[in-house]
Amino acid sequence: MRTTVAVVDQQGAEFTFEEVELDAPRADEVLVRIVATGLCHTDISLRDVLPAEMFPRVFGHEGAGVVEEVGSEVSGISVGDHVVLSLRSCRSCSRCERGEVGYCENSMLLNYMGMRMDGSTTHTRDQGPLYGSFFGQSSFARHALATADNVVVVDPDLDLTRVGPYGCGFQTGAGAVLNVLRPGPGDSLAVYGVGAVGLAAIAAAVGAGVETVVAVDLAPGRLEVAASYGALTVNPADLGDVSLVDTVKELTGGGASGAIDTTAVPAVIKQAAQALGPRGELVILGLGAEEFSLDAIDLMQNGKVVRGSVEGDSDPLEMVPRLLGLSAAGQFDVDRLVAPYAFSEINTAMHDLLEGRVVKPVLVW
Template sequence: MVTRQGGSFELAEVELDEPRADEVLVRIVATGLCHTDLTMRSLLPAEMFPNVFGHEGAGVVESVGTDVEGIAVGDQVVLSFRSCRECGPCREGLVGYCDQTLLLNYMGMRADGSTTMHQDGSPVFGSFFGQSSLARHALAHADNCVVVDPDLDLTLAAPFGCGYQTGAGTVLNVLHPDADDSLVVYGVGAVGLASVAAAVAEGVGTVLAVDLVGARLAEATRLGATAVDASGLEPAEVVARVKELTGGGATYAVDTTAVPAVVKQAQQSLASRGTLVVLGLGPEEYQLDAIDLLQGGKRVLASVEGDSDPLVMVPRLLAMRAQGRFDLDALVTTYPFEKINDAVDDVLAGRVVKPVLVW
């Protein structure tokens, strides 16, 4: 857990409640480490600590509440974000925009205000994305518990609960590109490479990957993209290179960096009436090129989890993986849980793409 705002991760003993009627107790096997875990430990207010993060958990069900259907003890599950499944957006299938998103995923407690964890009689905040899976056990719910094949390697499956479905969902659910289109992805960490893999699987005509890290660009090339190494290039040179490779500008762009200057480049790289989707979490503001935006009729929008319903998208992506059309296994580097801060250092330094913590 993280004991103070902006602090490091620490292993600690806490008391976890028994599952209530609508909850599922999962023994965690593996948890992907996502940049959202790292960002939120600094963004949440100081009074919301200590806090247990983790939202790419995968494990084995140990206990099921009496009201839960479709999940049984012994099932292997991939955990994802929560949604109420009852509000207007949820009924439309847009569960990432649930009216209760903040309460169910970020406020550190159940909907009734109770915390699922305690330490020495004091509350510990958690319920992060309805799971807090940087732990040996996590409490989840039917709406964020995806039952998967019992033979599936959960170490490789864990990132499908957030990062992979966000990147792939942005392509498959939001942009819908085809063979006549071009897509450029700025920042090819785990989320960006998932966008690349999905675009290649869909037969998109031109797929570009822009990054500073050679190892990430090599993975993008392996997946079928054309690499654009931005190291040593001025922003205008990056834009010019993308326009050259796409015949005047990309139909679509995806930014995962959350770096304002890079977001601006991504917008400028678009063809007229092109669309940019921003996915990164961090800065409060982006500065866009207003003349380029207005003269080109371009669109800039955001997406939550790639507009995915995890109960649909996770199985879809796992099926694509089984067919050899979504091969991100090589991105995973495993760490024992006690080495979590090493994993943080390595991913921030660009030494690894997708750290996964294992017990």
């Protein structure tokens, strides 16, 4: 079928719209008419760093829409269902069978390489093949092909222009709190970098009853949003001679029980670990520098843990409905983070996100 997609022709280029050919769904695939797609930093960062041979490409991995066609082997998903799209996993490797779908042995091919497992591409255009299948969807498009393992059926009464980010950004931040750190009311949480992922973590922690939440960022606007959740805010640029580590320790009564880093800045990660209390745990969600240093003596003597997490250790088929339920109950308030844009404004939305004007742009057809 012919459909419209936002194409990136080469590394670092802006998005341009083209009409291209999208394959009919295979037996295990689902065709979704996209209503809206969240714009995530991952779309932008990989646009800037993937090698030249992996372009042209269609990004987009926080899609929400309506099912138009279902392959013969797909069960539990029907034409007309309203759905949220998330990351893919094979559901059959040893990691997936343990419920660790974010760490699927086939994750790289299924989510990042731009093709199906057999090496075929889902999109073509007059100039030749076009890499798609980004997170098993490539939802910067009017239509996307997905599979049963990354399609989450949701209540048709939900506003599809607001639920797409649950498929990645919101579940990543919330999952780091609810699945990994699992804080109680008496614990404390420090979040370094309060974009969409960091603010989703704060929303989840506040909804879970965590009394002391600290937000660290250089952007005053984002700190204002964090403060609206009840978080204590720290702008390192305003601290003068006082160290960030000492400030966070003071606000958390001797060190945070848990912390989340979304910045991927090595100096920030080191300080986040130092600002933990004894036996505290830091979860790293941002991906940037290949290496960072830690205070080894502090880490060992205080029994601290530093670990990474993919998608907040979430299984989207379970986590997206869970978070939507918490939202309906008033325990995960993230709707306020969404800023709708017409899909034609994708480049404007990207620049507004990078410049900190908005938290979570969502592109709407």
